[in-house]
Amino acid sequence: MALTELHSLRSNISEEGPDRFIWNRVAGARLNDLARGTSLGGRFAELTGRSVLIATGNQLTTALALIELDGRARRLVILPPDIDPEHLAAVIAGADVDGIVIDHGSAKFDAFKIAASVECSSNIVPIEQRPHAFFQTEWVLLTSGTTGAPKMVAHSLAGLTAAITPRQGGDPVVWGTFYDIRRYGGLQILLRAILGGASLVLSNPGEPVADHLARLAQHGVTHLTGTPSHWRRALMSAALGKISPRYVRLSGEVADQTILDSLHASFPQAGIGHAYASTEAGVAFEVNDGYAGFPAALVEAEHDGVAMKVIDDSLYIRSPRAASHYIGEEVAALTDQDGFIDTGDIVERRGDRYFFAGRRGGVINIGGLKVHPEEIEAVINRHPQVRMSLVRSRRSPITGSIVIADVVLKRECERASEEHQVRNDILALCRGTLPRHKVPAAISFVPMLVVAPSGKLARRYG
Amino acid sequence: MSIKLTISEQMTEVAREQGKTLAPLRDDLPLLDSGLDSLAIAVVVARLEDKLGIDPFASADDVQFPVTFADFVKAYEDGAD
Numbered sequence: 001m002a003l004t005e006l007h008s009l010r011s012n013i014s015e016e017g018p019d020r021f022i023w024n025r026v027a028g029a030r031l032n033d034l035a036r037g038t039s040l041g042g043r044f045a046e047l048t049g050r051s052v053l054i055a056t057g058n059q060l061t062t063a064l065a066l067i068e069l070d071g072r073a074r075r076l077v078i079l080p081p082d083i084d085p086e087h088l089a090a091v092i093a094g095a096d097v098d099g100i101v102i103d104h105g106s107a108k109f110d111a112f113k114i115a116a117s118v119e120c121s122s123n124i125v126p127i128e129q130r131p132h133a134f135f136q137t138e139w140v141l142l143t144s145g146t147t148g149a150p151k152m153v154a155h156s157l158a159g160l161t162a163a164i165t166p167r168q169g170g171d172p173v174v175w176g177t178f179y180d181i182r183r184y185g186g187l188q189i190l191l192r193a194i195l196g197g198a199s200l201v202l203s204n205p206g207e208p209v210a211d212h213l214a215r216l217a218q219h220g221v222t223h224l225t226g227t228p229s230h231w232r233r234a235l236m237s238a239a240l241g242k243i244s245p246r247y248v249r250l251s252g253e254v255a256d257q258t259i260l261d262s263l264h265a266s267f268p269q270a271g272i273g274h275a276y277a278s279t280e281a282g283v284a285f286e287v288n289d290g291y292a293g294f295p296a297a298l299v300e301a302e303h304d305g306v307a308m309k310v311i312d313d314s315l316y317i318r319s320p321r322a323a324s325h326y327i328g329e330e331v332a333a334l335t336d337q338d339g340f341i342d343t344g345d346i347v348e349r350r351g352d353r354y355f356f357a358g359r360r361g362g363v364i365n366i367g368g369l370k371v372h373p374e375e376i377e378a379v380i381n382r383h384p385q386v387r388m389s390l391v392r393s394r395r396s397p398i399t400g401s402i403v404i405a406d407v408v409l410k411r412e413c414e415r416a417s418e419e420h421q422v423r424n425d426i427l428a429l430c431r432g433t434l435p436r437h438k439v440p441a442a443i444s445f446v447p448m449l450v451v452a453p454s455g456k457l458a459r460r461y462g
Numbered sequence: 463m464s465i466k467l468t469i470s471e472q473m474t475e476v477a478r479e480q481g482k483t484l485a486p487l488r489d490d491l492p493l494l495d496s497g498l499d500s501l502a503i504a505v506v507v508a509r510l511e512d513k514l515g516i517d518p519f520a521s522a523d524d525v526q527f528p529v530t531f532a533d534f535v536k537a538y539e540d541g542a543d
Contacts, residue, residue, distance in 0.1 A: 397519030
């Protein structure tokens with residue numbers, strides 16, 4: 001084995017040692033088999049040195065292809081599941097794609113005339129491993145922007161894995177995630193599982209939460225991750241009691257105190273952490289003290305090489321875990337002159353902690369006063385009967401916009417009078433906590449809120 | 463329930479919620495002297511849209527914003543036709 005190959009993903013897979021699996025809803029693959037096997041029908045040589053689009057329809061084949069091709073492909077471009085077909089041509093041209101990995105569930109790519117096309121299957125067949133040319137593979141992830149073409153964000157494996165601390169011994173770990181591994185948050189979990197000698201239970205779009213939880217329980221999940229919205233949905237499921245993770249992790253959205261407390265109440269033995277990460281900035285920090293927000297000390301001094309600054313309430317991050325650049329045509333600079341990435345996230349300092357107030361692009365303007373939906377949601381979510389909430393703007397002829405809230409209750413009200421009471425309680429809570437212009441003008445009770453494929457609450461800006 | 467009564471109720475409720483004193487709702491009462499400020503009136507308009515299904519001030523660009531309570535009520539009555 002070439003010395004450099006020690007740094008490829010595959011070097012974390014060995015035939016010996018405990019059995020490790022990646023499971024999806026219907027199948028599982030034994031990772032150990034990849035040490036002397038292939039999921040690509042042995043055709044990886046056709047993709048060596050190429051810019052390879054991972055266009056698999058199935059996360060299990062995605063994972064296997066990534067392990068097999070890191071160190072072989074010049075570039076791996078991971079296609080997210082919900083990509084608008086309209087943007088495919090720009091991705092393929094912008095990333096100079098000349099190889100593609102597909103599976104049974106892939107869309108059709110015949111029209112794009114990609115030089116090498118290889119099918120991946122979850123069936124690993126033995127193959128003799130020979131030394132091969134080693135490429136320092138560039139990993140390319142697509143942002144999940146709600147409008148316009150996705151940006152292509154280039155990372156190195158070293159950057160993607162820099163926040164992962166190697167584990168020393170201990171009990172076997174089974175990771176589970178509500179994320180899709182074809183996006184940054186989910187990919188982090190795949191990499192954690194691979195580097196940490198662990199197994200992984202994949203999510204499956206459209207699978208009922210109760211079924212997913214049952215599957216996680218069946219495989220003995222020990223470490224489970226998702227967005228706060230994922231977790232709020234899980235907390236609504238009676239099947240939650242089937243799992244008993246040792247570690248619970250949140251990222252991708254603001255983790256408010258209520259969701260942290262709810263998870264602690266459900267899993268009193270578990271460590272509960274929330275991480276701040278983005279496709280561009282990488283994992284910036286993790287907070288494990290059980291409180292919302294993050295210590296101001298993280299901004300005042302560098303930690304693990306990560307520097308943060310707050311300018312006009314916006315958080316900027318300079319990090320060795322950040323992406324190196326955008327690729328494609330007409331790309332903007334990723335960082336400012338000093339190497340900082342603008343996260344677009346608004347923070348507010350209270351005492352010795354910073355709290356996330358929302359997205360700069362998500363500001364609602366109420367007669368000239370700025371409102372971040374997330375800060376209002378955090379207050380509404382404190383009401384004991386509220387499971388989750390979405391604050392949005394409604395245009396107003398008088399103040400431009402007003403704030404309204406859609407609220408999911410933990411259980412439906414049986415009588416109109418009870419609903420009236422809960423509504424008044426929530427409004428009273430808001431009035432007692434928030435300035436008047438942030439108090440919702442109207443509250444609607446809804447059975448469920450839409451969670452986007454990224455795991456975040458679906459918000460419509462504009 | 464008449465539109466006028468619904469509007470009166472909503473104004474009374476919002477005034478109570480916001481800790482404002484509502485002036486007696488006579489027809490010639492200027493809205494801005496009602497005790498409700500623009501934010502409170504915006505809340506009333508939003509609640510009335512939920513109750514009555516109309517927002518007479520949202521549709522056209524050249525809507526005259528009502529000056530008196532009677533204008534306000536008339537805008538809804540016209541909108542409901």
